[in-house]
Amino acid sequence: MTLPFRRRPRKRRTRSTNVSTRHGANRIRAAQREVRGVDSAMQRARIYRHPAGSIVRIETHISIVYLAGRFAYKIIKPVAPGFADFTAADTRRHCCEAQVRLNRPLARGLYLGVLPIRRRGRSLMLESKGHTVEYAVKMRRFDESGLFSSLARRGALSPRDIDRATQRLAAWHVHAPRDAPLARYGGAALLRAQVDAVNASLQARCNAPALRDIGAWCAQQLAQLADAIDRRRVDGFVRACHGDLHLDNVMRWRGEVSMFDCIDFDDALRWIDMANDIAFLVMDLRARAGTRLSNRLLNGWLEATGDYAALELMPLYVVYRALVRALVAFLYSKSASHTKAAAAARDAARYLEIAAGETRKPPPVLLLCHGFSGSGKSVASRALAELSGAICLSSDVERKRLASTPAAHARLDGAHYTREARHAVYGHLLRLASSVVQAGYSVIVDATFLEHAHRRDFFTLAERLRVEARVLDFHAAPHILAERVVTRQRDRRDASDADTSTLSLQLNTAEPLTSDEMARTLAFDTIVPVEAFDGPDFWKRVLDLMSSPVAEPAPDICRIRCKSENSRYAAEQDSRPTR
Template identity: 35%
Template structure:
């Protein structure tokens, strides 16, 4: 397409539109409840849209790929044709000039990148579980995984080195060297995950600008279609873009909530090796930050690019893992407290919160907030739940990720087992025992909705009758105070 033909096309589409949005690879024209997306006539190295056939191929794939996560948004590929009189038209009998993807227009204010601070705990939880469900249903891609990550590592190195003179050369070279070293170190793990079924056709570009909220639910859109090496990925690498984006924007609290929810949901159907794969998460976070570094530089924002380079380097020098355990009677707010301390523990994006309440639902084969029949709670099931939680925590700690165990821990033997697990894994242990008056706890238990806990007022009374007055060595936390203040004070007290 010549420059004059492209200018004519843009003018024609602008004439039908209220507004146009331009990206490095596409132009989107907004009109009423419709959006038309046209690929730009560009060859950027990592993507080649320099012919009409390539652009049509990419749009067809974009329609197909995105229907998996956003079927209500992606409608059809339309042909822009040349009429006999010389003008342009939609889908006429004339010669095909260009192609456009027709989508349902959505409120761009609902895109999460416009207001990351609006992501509350419930939305972070929904994000993690939605993405896990998307990945579980995605087609297997045995050629993806390590090879795809290696491709992006090489691409990042090339594109960042091309920015010599704009970015600090020694920082770029440090990042390139450390990334290559870590990629080689994780090769066997990534290949094992590929063989186990963790390499799938993923979104590929899963950051906040490609997630919107409609009817209170997250919707994933604009996945990568133009290069299989950017979309046939290890699912954890796909998730890592969102985790990195949230962490970079100062929302580590949301990032670790997303990660914890994702892992609980994924553990319901993914093969063994899910938790061990966390060993490769720092590399994946770093590579994602590296992508944003060269994209930001090519968009003209060198300060932002430099910040991403530094973030990418920092991810490759992660903090050591720790094990924390939060105990107390039902209603003390253990989960809320665990989630509040999680961002302050270990490497990015913080400590994974592992709940006995969620493990029970996984083992019982129910949804995360479905109630279990009282008959389910046998001594054997109780022991199996704790066994699962401890073994899961062990795998995460061995992979380098900090963990917060969230359970009642009313039995001294279970508290001792948590402490022994930390010793066995060679990590520091930090306990917290939450306390509040019985009447406060009963009111909280009675007011719960939409939570994984099945505890009732009678369950609470039984706990108090059996275990009140016992000596607990873990630091006490007043569960009647504001959670944020209590979490901040507890974290500040750590050695």
């Protein structure tokens, strides 16, 4: 029996749909023609109302910058790269205005205003009468050698640069506006959509098999951490952030560190968890300047903000930011020359390796500093944290945080050093150490640990969390201890309040390590040059403990080819030495 077959009626496009689509395409083509004319005019000195000299043109995937004399001008291209749509003239104008308004807090004096580009007869002029055809952001020109990306490339990015950036960002994050325009900003659902979009775009553009595993890891993390993400949003950690903190947007300028070119076209990418914001710079430093400066930034930011709970989400945010930069590299490679496309592929490969490495971190360990005031444990533990990636918790800093002391160098009175106050500080450190270890990070607790009860509590924590624990015993001769304490008292920036009377009390009342504790102790003589703390040889026993067999990156992760490109090129990991 033959069943009747009903032919599905052909779907007809309405005339209005065709007209709308055609008008939209015509509008975009007209805008692109107009901007081509603007681009040509901006490369001629006569458009400017000041000496322009030799004009330098710099193009990115969404904008064009013209360096003319003492100033720089930026126009937005009428493009729709996927994460935003700049094809409408009003959108580009609003974007320019937002750039000036939003960037001024972190880049004081850099952004000067928005200027109309107007047509006068057949000519285009800035700041003149006539019909406005485009808008440009006017900025002061700066020396590009001061960009963190340039400094990192030359090996000239210093710990001092990182400390200044840390202080600037921490102060901004702590006081940043918290009244997000929409409640969903910074929430788990929106973050999931953002991560999924980046993953999908990357998988459509490159053939790295590692992307599949990274995508699966992201999905698992987003599911497990959804409540924590939303809880931080409710608790006020979603704030008006920079949103695009990579090394090309941070620089030395006028004696300080400035951040510019923040996200201005999408509130959803700017109103984010401040941990998401700092994770971008942590990730990019790791990729382009080495792990030591990256670790220094993260530890400094955590100490300044006290937001150690952010570590629970940090691996997810680091992976997300690495994927974002990999996607940007692939987008750039589409329009780049063969040589620049190869360089972009190397960048993408490096970012994907950072992402893959974050998904397979070694198990954490718990390290307890032990020693008298002046033993060098604070200087040494910070150097170890910078070298190893561990998180350093300072009893001096946390004591003042508990006392709500506004400045780390402010001196506390004797009421903060009673037996009860001392136990409160160690209890606080215990809770912080627990959260850090459970977030997957090794932790160094910088305290004297001269009482057996305090050491016992932390060893009990290690047993409960099933992690290795060690005592790092720092020692020096008594006269050396006294000299260091006196010298440190003269340094107003030091957080320690210990003086020679404090040291004398410690020497007389310290409870020695037990035989069981000695079996888990690594001793360090600190009567060495301070530079020795920066070398891995000094810390070999600790670093061996902190490392564990972890699978190497799959070979496929280091060879990537753009699906949309016909050229084939190797994208090996960048061979620049790390700091």
